[in-house]
Amino acid sequence: MRVMVFVKATEDSEKGLPPTEDMTAMFEAMGKFNEELVAAGVMVDGDGLKPSSAGKRIAFDGPSRAVIDGPFAETRELVAGYWVWEVKDMDEAVAWAKRCPNPMPGPSELEIRPFYEMADFGDAMTPELAEREQKLREKLGGE
Amino acid sequence: MSAAMLASRTIFADKAGMAADETHRAIEAVFRIERARLIAGLARVVRDVDRAEELAQDALIVALAEWPVRGVPGNPGAWLMAAAKRRAIDGIRHDAMRTRKHAEIARELDGESDMSAEALEAALDDPLGDELLGLIFAACHPVISPEARAALTLRLVGGLTALEIARAFLSNEAAIAARITRAKKAIATAGVAFEVPRGAELAGRLGSVLEVVYLIFNEGYAATAGPSLVRPPLCAEAQRLGRILAGLMPEEPEVLGLLALMEIQASRLAARAGPDGRFVPLTEQKRARWDQLLIRRGLNLLARVEALGGADGPYALQAALAACHARARTAADTDWTQIAGLYDRLGQVMPSPVVELNRAVAHSMAFGPEAGLRLVDAIADAAALRNYAPLPAARGDFLLRAGRYAEAKAQFEAAAGLSANERERDFLLARAAVCAGSSGG
Incomplete structure (x- = not known):
């Protein structure tokens, strides 16, 4: 299964701090962890994101679209980086996540979210439903 | 109470x-993981x-x-x-x-000491780092049949149980367990070392490893039997093996080439089967359903292969072919001239009648049906293509596009007669009917 692992933002990550000695050590540990993920065939993708001050939001309400400039207030809900991992199950994802060095100077959090897969729909996904879904995708401008 | x-x-x-339970x-x-x-x-x-x-x-x-x-x-x-x-x-x-007593006698006879507990301890402390690679090479040793290599590799490296492997290969647990046992015995009998071969031996043994990984992938991608057209978990297992190999041998172009090929092919898994479970050919697939993350991984790997000077390896060339399709936004955007050139090179490094047939199709798309006919005529007598439905089907397609309807109709009918697949047969007979309509007869 494929999971996305979010590195949640902290006040420090939102400040976009210049590299300190602590951070150099963390980067080194993170580099080693990433190498382990690659060697185990788990790593599919991953990167870090700039603080939300560099970001924008587009708010939808009916036909209207409002653009909101960052930074955004609710730090704990923001994302500072992500991985995409291919693992057998959530247990394996959790086991890998526990091995991750703390990505932040203070307390921080990772969040693991599995991707939807066709198999998740099981028998509920009849051929008719699948076709309807595909037609919907096409209507939504899939192609 | x-x-x-x-x-x-x-x-x-x-x-x-x-x-x-959670603990x-x-x-x-x-x-x-370990x-x-x-x-x-x-x-x-x-x-x-x-x-x-x-x-x-x-x-x-x-x-x-x-x-x-x-x-x-x-x-x-x-x-x-x-x-x-x-x-x-x-x-x-x-x-x-x-x-x-026995050991002492044996030692005297052999003239060499058995492995003592101390020697074992020292060996276990030796951090060589390439143990896993050594295990993969042993499990994929050419003394074992490719199917048994696949089962043993999935067991030892993938951690799958015999039952899981049996399900994946639509076999039964006892047969797979027996296959694994025989493979282990063969390794022991041949005295296979759990090490990465060096020098001249490496190339041949690496070929054997890559063959196993691609066999596992293809079993998932083009399921040879069973109710479903694709078995994505088997593809995922092969991709994981490929990623492990690429992580351990980042300088081997063919390792990266095979992984690139698998990533790009797997990017189409969701688009490959239609809503009714039917096979959807490449040119008709909904490209919006292709997995862009896997395509990007494949293209990056291919760039590394080229930087390493390995662009002419058989897996690298097949990956490059897959990449041509991946890069095309629509089927009409496909760069057939480049594909024809890649097939020319693949035909040289990996000569086979099937490659030649694909080469003929590519040339027909790039340079017109006559070019395809010339190439397909050259392989018409190949023994491997006798009773091979795609050959007359391709020739029928070239003839139809060249406006030679009566000849095309005969080829489509011949292809339909050779096809064991009902849906494919219907498709070919429908094409024959188009020819009949076009020729006015």
Whole structure:
């Protein structure tokens, strides 16, 4: 299964701090962890994101679209980086996540979210439903 | 005792049970991550895959007893290895006590000492780092049949059970278990070392490893039997093996080439079967459903292959072909001239009638139906293509596009007669009918 692992933002990550000695050590540990993920065939993708001050939001309400400039207030809900991992199950994802060095100077959090897969729909996904879904995708401008 | 108290006690018991269950699952997940490396390190010194698997399993049992009490150690891999090592040494001491007399006689006869507990300990402490790769090379040794290599690799490296492998290959558990046992025996009999071969031997042995990984992938991608057209979990297993190999051998162009090929092909898994489960050919697939993440990985890998000077390897060329389709936003955007050129090169490094046939199709798309006909006529007598429906089907397509309807109709009918697949047959007969309509007869 494929999971996305979010590195949640902290006040420090939102400040976009210049590299300190602590951070150099963390980067080194993170580099080693990433190498382990690659060697185990788990790593599919991953990167870090700039603080939300560099970001924008587009708010939808009916036909209207409002653009909101960052930074955004609710730090704990923001994302500072992500991985995409291919693992057998959530247990394996959790086991890998526990091995991750703390990505932040203070307390921080990772969040693991599995991707939807066709198999998740099981028998509920009849051929008719699948076709309807595909037609919907096409209507939504899939192609 | 009141009902409420009873209920709360039951809930408490359930909670404790659930917590224990969760701890067990967490420990097993850690073990699964370490298992292949553990077996690899142990196999190298005890020179027996079965024993290595047993020792690894013993270490798990010790962990299940100790970790819930003391917590998961900081370096679980090293901890499990130490536990397995203690078991191995105990085993050797035990055997030595029992058969000291025999061992002494054997030593005198052989003139060389048996592996002592101390030597074993030293060997286990030796951090070579390429144990896992050595295990993969041993499991994929050419003394074993490709199917048995695939089963053994999935067992030892992928950590799948015989039942899981049997399900994936639509076989039964007993047959797969027997296959794995025979493969282990063959390795032991041949005295295969659990090491990465060096020098001239490496190329041949690496070919054997890549063949196994691609066999597993293809079994998932173009399921040879069974109700579903594709079996994505088997593809995922092969991709994981490919990614492990690429991580361990980042300078081997064909390792990266195979991974690039698998990533790009797997990007089409969701688009390959239609809503009714029917096969959807490449040109008709909904490209919005292609997995762009996998395509990007494939293209990046291919760029590295080219930088390493390996663009002409058979896997690299097949990956480059897959990449041509991946890069085209629509089927009409496909760069057939480039594809024809790649098939020319593939035909040289990996000559085969099937490659030639694909080459003819590519040339017909790039340079017109006459070019395709010329190439397909050159291979018309190849024994491998006798009774091969795609050959007359391709020729029929070229003739139809060239406006030679009567000849095209005969080719489509011949192809339909050779096809074992009902849907394919209907498709070919429909094309024959188009020819009949176009020629006015």
